[in-house]
Amino acid sequence: MSVKTPIYLYLCLVNVYLFILMGIDARQAQKQKEKKASWRVPSWQxxxxxxxxxxxxxxxxxxxxxxxxxxxxxxxxxxxxGILAVIFFARAKGWL
Incomplete structure (x- = not known):
């Protein structure tokens, strides 16, 4: 395992997690309009x-x-x- 692998893994995990969290909150927002949801993902997250x-x-x-x-x-x-992610990726690839 190279030293660069954790950077790639981190970028992948944090972006996938945020994407999934957006989907969950969008569904909860829709349910909240229908008065069926009691919680939402906090904006600070x-x-x-x-x-x-x-x-x-x-x-x-x-x-x-x-x-x-x-x-x-x-x-x-x-x-x-997103800009930070691209910079981290480029640094890990040795492009910067």
Whole structure:
């Protein structure tokens, strides 16, 4: 196992986790409108994961689930996290 493998694994896991979390919260938001849901995923979790290089998963989640698109703060942090993910990936590949 190379030293670079944990970086790739981390990027993959955090982005997949944020994507799944977006799907869960989108479903809960829909249920909440129907008065059948009692909980939602807190926004701080989206923002923290997005900033922790999970922005690509968050951006994909907003596109697929049509969720959290109106929140400027969330979209900004997802974009910033996406840039960080690309930088981390490029550093691990030796491109930077």
């Amino acid at each position: 989206f923002l923290t994961l997005g900033l922790a290089a999970g922005g690509l998963g968050g951006l994909l989640g907003t596109a697929v689930f049509d969720h959290k698109k109106d929140s400027k703060r969330t979209m900004f942090l997802f974009q910033l996290g």
